[in-house]
Amino acid sequence: MQEAMIARAKELLADGSVSRVMGWKKGEFSYDISPAVFENADQLVDFVYDDFCGANVSKYLINESKKEGKILAFLKPCDSYSFAQLLKEHRIDREKVYVIGIPSYGKADINKIRAKGIDGVLGIKSEGTDFIVDTIYGEEKIAKFEAMSERCLTCKSKKHVDVDEMMGEEGEWNAESKRFDKVAELEAMTPDERFEFWRGELSRCIRCNACRNVCPACTCVSCVFDNPNSDINNKAAASSFEENMFHIIRAFHVAGRCTDCGECSRVCPQNIPLHLLNRKFIKDINELYGQYQAGANADEKYPMVNFTFDDCEPGIVYKRGGNQ
Template sequence: MSVLQELKEQIRAALPELDMVLGWEQGFDALHMRPLFIRTEKDLERLVLNPLCVHSLATYLPGLLRGAGNDKKVGLVVKGCDSRAVIQLVQEKLIPRDRVVMFGFGCNGIVSLQKLEAGAQGCTGIGSVEFAGDKVVLSAPDTKVELPFAEIRSGKCETCRYHNAIDADHFAGARVEEGTVPAKHPTLEEFEKLPLSERFAFWQEQMRRCVRCYACRNTCPMCVCRDHCIATSRNPHWLTQESSTAENFMFQMIHVMHLTGRCVECGECERACPLDIPLMLLRRSMNGVVRELFAYESGTDPDATPPLLTYQVEEETINERGW
């Protein structure tokens, strides 16, 4: 039985007790998937599962499960990084764990559409995408293009240590072997070698390009206060709507600070950005600080308390009195 078929059977058995299950279905063309809201067995026929299923469906959970008198129970198809987002939301008491059912599977990485489209130049009108081992075959009316999967895999997958869904209620297929990966992403490691002046100049240029569309915020599973976001609040009025380098910098700095110790490195912010701004450089940098100071990695231990949601008089790794 294939992973997809096993997953469908698991969802079919659980569906009578759930209001809906979130998965993925075919989008507007062969390269794009979109979220699928499964409410009936008939909807299951549209469920797909492949490396093009890039969206983190955990983003929907706070909106579906919060509110007075809300007793919905929702299922969610999750890969490793998606399950981390669910765990982090539960740890922060933003959603109730007993009303979420996770259908997990093992993930060998997802596709970067930017890399795929760059590698498939000249192949127009792609009608189908086939994943065959370590190869991806794109078929168009007049041609076929074969690409190594490693070359079009999303950058976030290069240092992912959680290929299998964590704390899943159901698990489809075999578990993926967790390989050893560098603690620090190669891109971040290279960036941090640059002089401070060059790094600042780099970010000034990136913030100059930002159009403040808020796609990075809207797609982030941990950004749960969109109706009261500091970027759009008028009372207090912290930021203007001006899309200037200074205002954009201020928004992104606030954004990354609000995600410190919470970001699960799902990469949704960077994937959604229409200007291809490398936002994960900021997130990975702050996550590294949290790992170093508190030995904590967000969304990996359902029983842990996030370090910024608790207080200790003395932190083992912070020697304030010795300065």
């Protein structure tokens, strides 16, 4: 796949259709891969696409689409939802991006591989239901369901939203996804248990802002947490509860716009399951306003900013036991 992508990128660069390529390159280790922009064909030697390329590149296209010339972007299905949502919010100039959809069969989570005692990772490839991990000690085989990141195990869609061309096979929306199971589990807790759960998780937060900075829904020119007029920023020093509020406010801010790409949890150095906050909102929106997938439809108003006569009344919170 990687070679075919590079070849196609070179073609498009050569015929002048695009002037840059958005993709991924290796970091210090083969598994710490980061999104990268390649300015010419020569730079593409660093282009990589493998089972560690989980990073969502759509957010980078905000700035890239402001520059001169068109950029080629390879988007995985989940990236394409974020991309379409950004289009809806007028954050990306669609004319400046040439989108090639690429399939994704689930990306590996390095932490899970390490937890299996596999160290010295040099590379990864996919073989049926297993990942073959190349290490300095030789090849190791690990079942995909044991090594895949949580968001891929509960993948919502292998189908893209808005692409100019597809490479490889287009997939399907996965109606069977179990992505809300963990949320349902939390909902079944008593309020006290749930509070303890989140206090436990969020107390580890070091406010590195990685979740905010990677999030394709957090694209404000200036974040409300950095805005002195919001009167929020100076609360950080005043309360140890602040990091909890940060995540809750952030979840509110992206409610209805979060496409559930799972980047927040992927980048969290403290392994806080932040995506569960967003999924709770998505689940609630689905239940209260009907099925809705952010990014799936570029023209539709999202339920949080739309009013219909059938909307539930605020009393629904009470009816669902939210007062307890």
